Amino acid sequence: MIRDITLGQYYPAESKLHSADPRVKLMGAMVYLISLFIAGNIPAFVAVTIFLIAIIKASKVPFSFMVKGLRSIVVLVIIAAVFNLFLSPGITIWEYKFLKITDVGLRNAVLMTVRMIYLIIGTSILTLTTTPNQLTNGLEEGLHFLNYFKVPVHEIAMMMSIALRFIPILIEETDKIMKAQMARGADFESGGLIRKAKAMIPLLVPLFVSAFRRANDLALAMEARCYHGGEGRTRMKPLKYQSLDMIFYGILLVYFAAVIALQVLF
Numbered sequence: 001m002i003r004d005i006t007l008g009q010y011y012p013a014e015s016k017l018h019s020a021d022p023r024v025k026l027m028g029a030m031v032y033l034i035s036l037f038i039a040g041n042i043p044a045f046v047a048v049t050i051f052l053i054a055i056i057k058a059s060k061v062p063f064s065f066m067v068k069g070l071r072s073i074v075v076l077v078i079i080a081a082v083f084n085l086f087l088s089p090g091i092t093i094w095e096y097k098f099l100k101i102t103d104v105g106l107r108n109a110v111l112m113t114v115r116m117i118y119l120i121i122g123t124s125i126l127t128l129t130t131t132p133n134q135l136t137n138g139l140e141e142g143l144h145f146l147n148y149f150k151v152p153v154h155e156i157a158m159m160m161s162i163a164l165r166f167i168p169i170l171i172e173e174t175d176k177i178m179k180a181q182m183a184r185g186a187d188f189e190s191g192g193l194i195r196k197a198k199a200m201i202p203l204l205v206p207l208f209v210s211a212f213r214r215a216n217d218l219a220l221a222m223e224a225r226c227y228h229g230g231e232g233r234t235r236m237k238p239l240k241y242q243s244l245d246m247i248f249y250g251i252l253l254v255y256f257a258a259v260i261a262l263q264v265l266f
Contacts, residue, residue: 010132011061013061014060015058018059018060018129023138023241025126025129027142027249028126028252029122031256032052033122035255036048038260038263039263042266044263046262047255048118049118051255052118052121055122059125059129061125061129066124080113082109085105085106085108086100086101087105089105090103090105135157135160135161136157137157138239139153139160140157143156154229166214169214170211174207177203177206177207177210181203186199186202188200
């Protein structure tokens with residue numbers, strides 16, 4: 001399950017989505033997330049689904065690779081669905097002792113499940129088609145106007161880039177620690193959910209030690225290279241919009257308007 005996490009990983013491929021400007025992809029991810037929570041009926045969700053399928057096709061990333069990321073949130077999705085199903089008020093559809101399913105609860109459970117699945121897949125596409133360096137540059141350029149309000153945009157973008165880089169590293173480190181402890185007799189598979197959670201506790205100490213050690217090494221390396229923030233720094237490859245990026249912006253505008261229209265009309 002540890003290796004099933006796809007968030008923060010980059011999948012190299014030759015596609016139009018990979019070559020698009022990172023600012024376009026960041027804007028697309030924001031528009032997609034907003035539209036996902038605006039959609040509340042079947043026609044709007046159909047539009048979101050069609051858009052998601054089109055983006056998956058355009059990315060040329062295997063769908064099976066994206067679906068792997070869903071395995072790590074199965075428990076979270078089930079818990080959210082159960083809470084919405086049994087704790088939402090409304091007209092009772094089914095009742096047994098203290099358990100009660102309402103029409104609103106059933107609708108909320110379905111919507112929450114679909115939204116969480118679409119959310120993971122949609123955000124994974126952003127990191128799968130964009131390198132951490134491109135994400136950093138795109139975020140910094142996209143939020144450049146905040147510099148006029150004394151917001152440290154470069155530092156924020158750098159922290160996000162480092163965090164994304166550390167995700168696959170920590171996943172690999174966790175996998176190594178688990179295999180080392182399993183070789184010494186540790187059991188992470190048998191038992192119920194509570195027992196499995198307790199079995200993961202011995203992983204936390206060596207994992208935190210490793211994370212702090214890597215963070216300290218990174219800080220020393222940045223200081224050795226005289227890094228003092230983004231003021232006065234230039235880029236070897238500055239970002240420039242291409243005609244393809246303008247087409248993507250147009251597609252995003254049409255998609256967002258279509259979701260709003262379908263939500264209002266139906």
